[in-house]
Amino acid sequence: MNKDRMISNFIEMVKIHSPSLGEKEYSDYLIEILKKLGLEIYLDEGYKVYGGTAPTIFAKLKGQTTGEGITLAAHTDVVEPSKNTNPLIDGDIIKTDGTTTLGGDDKAGIASIIEVLRTIIEENIEHEDIYLILTPCEENGMLGSKNINWDNVPKHMIPAKDVIVIDNSGKAGLIAHTAPSRYNFKIIFKGRKAHAGIEPEKGINAIQLASIAISTMKMGRIDELTTSNLGSIESMFPSNVVADLCVVTGEIRGHSIDTILETLDIYEKCCSVATNSFGGEYSFEKICDFPTLKPLDDLKFANKFAKIYEDLGVTTKLQIIGGGSDSNIFAEKGYNSIIVGVGMENVHTVNESLDTRELIKTTEAIIKYIKKI
Missing domain, CATH: 3.30.70.360 (Alpha-Beta Plaits)
Known part of the structure; x- marks a missing residue:
């Protein structure tokens, strides 16, 4: 993976204003990147139901090997105030000037996903199908994921049931698997x-x-x-x-x-x-x-990903959390999600920061997981 490229991409993304209900510019930006990487794209128009501006982005990188594949998920909206974000780099930490949120929640997750895809493609790593779900309006009651018209999603674009949601606050190694209704x-x-x-x-x-x-x-x-x-x-x-x-x-x-x-x-x-x-x-x-999120496989998926972290020397912790996310909504459709950390701290505040060392660890873990499945 190219660490500097991922961090540069993250900084570029947080400068794009994408509040809940106003993610169109950022969504267009991501669609263009995914097209250039050769992914097939399907855009769900559920946003029209709740007055949003951006679709849920379904994308697929076809694999060379057979298997169930893996789904990577994140959300495209950020919490206000987020306009004119001025990211500042202080060693391994990225923060703002204190007037806006950083948007690491969840642009750090998306930066990780993009770097995973670039690395897989550039290194010609054999893999099963890789699916993406990038949702708008997660911060506003998960409106994007709630309003997906699953009946219209092309059959071959239906994501794999195991989902890595890159949207947990805290360090790499934190793996949330259960959340309340x-x-x-x-x-x-x-x-x-x-x-x-x-x-x-x-x-x-x-x-x-x-x-x-x-x-x-x-x-x-x-x-x-x-x-x-x-x-x-x-x-x-x-x-x-x-x-x-x-x-x-x-x-x-x-x-x-x-x-x-x-x-x-x-x-x-x-x-x-x-x-x-x-x-x-x-x-x-x-x-x-929103409904409860519970593992569908007696924590097999969570423990498998924890082993990847541990092989990289990252201390892991399986978590039961108190908040809801898109994972809760996906659970109703039979998806088995884990939510992993990338170094976001003090999210939803103007004191938000991102530890790029943790972002790198989780990105490495996802790449290694994809190599192994």
Whole structure:
């Protein structure tokens, strides 16, 4: 592999503005590179459903040997503020001037993928089919992966079931294999409006109903693998009006769907008790934002990749993580994902940095894995 070329490519990419819903310029840039490398490309137009600007890029480098192949995945959007990124090199560390995010999440992953492809092609390394899935809008609720029209993907472009997602924060050697599902909930409390100073007795305060219900809900860590959090409480009324509407939103995430649903049932009972005791009404909405990610092969794939790292002298750690990613969405389609680190630190902040030594290690590991399968 050409380390300097990969780092130079990364720096070039982070200068291209590609926020969620605005990845077109960067997507066009990547499509051109992949075409020059000789990959076959299919562009999914799911972005039209949610008002985006860039497709999910499916690409394939046909192999010379038979087998299931391997899929490499990353996302093309970055967290704001990211316009006019000024990358600064400090030894092995790349960071910004502190006014923007760096975009290592996930352009470091894409830099790794491009260098893997270039190295495989230039060194004439025999390999099985290599597939790519590069998604837009991952940072905005995984909208890109959620809206892929899988029925339209050409059969020969359907990616291999084992997926290396190059999108884990932290060092090389970190291999995430399990992640929780997340359910969002929305509770609408309805009371009765009245003048707060003249006849408050005629009113039922929806904010008070919400407060009573929330006070009896267990929040934070529910158990070892389940968490809950409130995101907003909205009720905009002047102080001289008994508020008749209050909207509460939150989330529960966990590795057991049964536990998530049981907790949501308990929350709904809290709402019922509050409204039955003081009057008023409520409605309770819940929706699965993304499913769980679990290994489909008893960690065989994760351990196989860990062995590659260890052969390179990289300490490994298999991880159960608390966040969601495209891997969760792919899991519903039967994909078996691992999420590997490339040296990203302090992601989603203007203090974000990338340790290029870790980027190099993971890129070397992917190349070695492809040689062995």
